Amino acid sequence: MAQKIKIDPVTRIEGHLGVTVEIENGKVKDAWSEGNMFRGLEVLLKGRDPRDASYVTDRVCGVCSGSHNWASALALDDAFGADVPDAGRLVRNLILGAMWLHDHPLHFYHLSALDYIDVMAVAKYKGNDPGLKAVRSKIVKLVQAGDTAPLTPRYAPDEWNVSDPELVTTAVAHYLQCLEIQAKAKRMAALLGGKIPHNASIVVGGTTMYPTMQTLDAYRGILAEVAAFVKNVYVKDVVTFGTGPLLKLATSNVGVSGLNYLSYGGFQNSSSKDDMLLPAGAILGNLGSIEKVDPEAITEHVAYSWYDGDAALQPAQGETAVNRDKDKAYSFIKAPRYQDKAMEVGPLARMLVAQNETLMGLVEKGVKPGAVARHAARALETLTIVDGVTKWLDELTGMVGKGDVKIHDDSKWNVPDSSTGKGLTEAPRGALGHWINIKGGKIENYQLVVPGTWNMSPRDKNNVRGPMEQALIGAPVPDAKNPNNVVRIIRSFDPCISCAVHIIEPKTNEILKFQIG
């Protein structure tokens, strides 16, 4: 007998999203993803000075802060015909690179780890490591005071929760350590961005931040500390858990989407637009075959979204007319498709497109591209970013040393009367595209296709489910009151929208509320 579950709110993600799953025989049979917030940023930009777009759209997300600012600036560069000088490109890369170094570890420790560890096992730690003993006493003190928020309340641990006291206590210690590391990575980005979240210095044509040797030295100092954490703590933890207690989950099909992956490519390495640290490519069902991305093949469906119409439009011609009363619709999220296929985006997609050696090795050994693999790909990608940032910092330091610094194409600062542009790049959460039409010197239309839209999309007009909806199907949920695997899968996508999931008993239609931890 099938049951429907809705979790609301799904926490430790950004934004407001609802996910309903239908469960039959202890497994997810069907899934619906529902976006619950409309701010209308695309609409409010109409009629405004195009240069405002990079500032306004930066506020789409405060977690992967800067990503939209970057994509928007790229769209404006395209529309204005601006040629960003090398130092400007490097400053942009260094701001965004630092933000990725903040974002990926934060996602693992603070947004996901609590799905996999039984925090209260800390109390059972019997070892002699003074640091871990101190962590234990801290947690025990909280327990004694009867107030363990925000670590509780939570879901009851299930078979996948790691409860070895040594492992758990180490993970909690790293959780605390990473609170500081992610804040420091933000500080690193702020040195060049002005502030974080929402840096101020990326604009059309380049950047406003004229870098000095002193600033770059400060950046280098924090980078050393963050890079050491990434290599010695974060990646090691992911390996320890992934190849240890979570190996069975990693080699299961839990959380595998439709095997279609997309990366626009990100972080331009040199003045050549094809030279990307994270390469572009599309995978259509065959993990070993990478195809060239054709932006013309992108359309957005709205058949099940709270917007007027049901035509699948290209983003440049996209429309955003809210209709909250539309029949069948269940989400504010549109359904982007590539060649009419639902594509997974994000670190797993990027590392598969890059054919990352370590990841491909794991896949050969039987690791499936599911929930655990997403965490592994994210950690491997963080290492790639550390390398990229180090190289760009050296390059920029060389330029500043020679006094050869040009950060902005000021010849293209004035708004063109009429133009179009697109900016395709990568955010920590996946492929990100901005499209702008300018007419009479004002924004005529502005459309964003964001990672959360790709991954969390509802069904399209052909009834094809979005990647996360697909990934949920088949997930074991032995106890409908503890759908741990459901939230593990949702969070492995690093969603950028708040989620909601309820449980409906079909016989009585009674909606049971469940604890999602």
Place this chain on the structure above:
Amino acid sequence: MGLLEELAAKQIERRDFVKFCAAVSAVFGMPKAFAKDIAFAAEAATKKPAVIWLEGQDCAGCSESFLATLNPSLAELLLGTISLRYHETVMAGAGAVAEEARLKTMEEGGYVLVVEGSIPAADDRFCTVGGKSFKEVLTETAKNAAVIIAAGSCATFNGGIPGASPSKGRGVAYFIKDKPIINLPTCPVKPARLVATIMYYLASGKAPAMDKLNRPLAFYGELLHDNCPRRGQFEAGHFLQDWNDPAQRDYCLLLKGCKGPKTYTDCAKVWWNEGANWCIGAGAPCAGCSQPEFYGGFSPLYDKQDIFNGVGKSVNIDTAGKALVGVAAVGAVVHGAGRLVLGNKDKK
């Protein structure tokens, strides 16, 4: 000392926290002894003060900003100082567990309610959490709160950026009329301001001295322009026109759309991310994000608007500065008068 040991020592020790309490006390202009009250309020209570943090039409940027705090450390705040009962981006629980945590805390009453994001005035369904409109969630959670802190530009005044959209996002004060509301605008909220305001409230049981827009004077009492390190360049009529020119690097950003002459915030003195930098320090014009005009009224952001006419009308070195001085002087007088009036009001 091993890494973990070092870490643990850092998390457990109160030294940094006590230092922080002294800083809070200083920033609000309180006597030194007040620092002890703050430390006492946080430490001596058998129960850590409960905080519920709601997110409406937001981007989680204010949450991320809160997570960017380094002094005091976030671990200290979360495990040692406040009891963060409900916070969608941080808490372990979700779904009904999360809901129950909020309801239980609401029953206890007396908590600090932090609100991030705006509330759509055009249609309640533009933002729902757990099947309820956010407006309903906010209204019910506000009922038993001791104080409400509206954190960031979206939760204050005209709803910041969503305020300019068809969703008509509006700040908390548009919906909650019967509770003390402390407004802490800027996009995002400055973490030290938020933490200091929470601490001040816990120690004194009341809101700090505020301006007529309910912003603490300690942070919003002065015009950014008056404290801008580039003020001298402004007076001299030096306005940045090309970001590539090293000679112009520290020039006034008025012609690039800087809203500093109309913006009350301490950004020019207290930089972001523990003093790493600030918008103008990065060569970017102030967008005026602590003002009710933000964003709609301050658009376009990168061009001098008509409301700044008379300010930097010409870039002629000999005349521009002089034209501007008059305007700035008026601003300073108005500001001074405003402060005097508010000071008297606080004494009542």
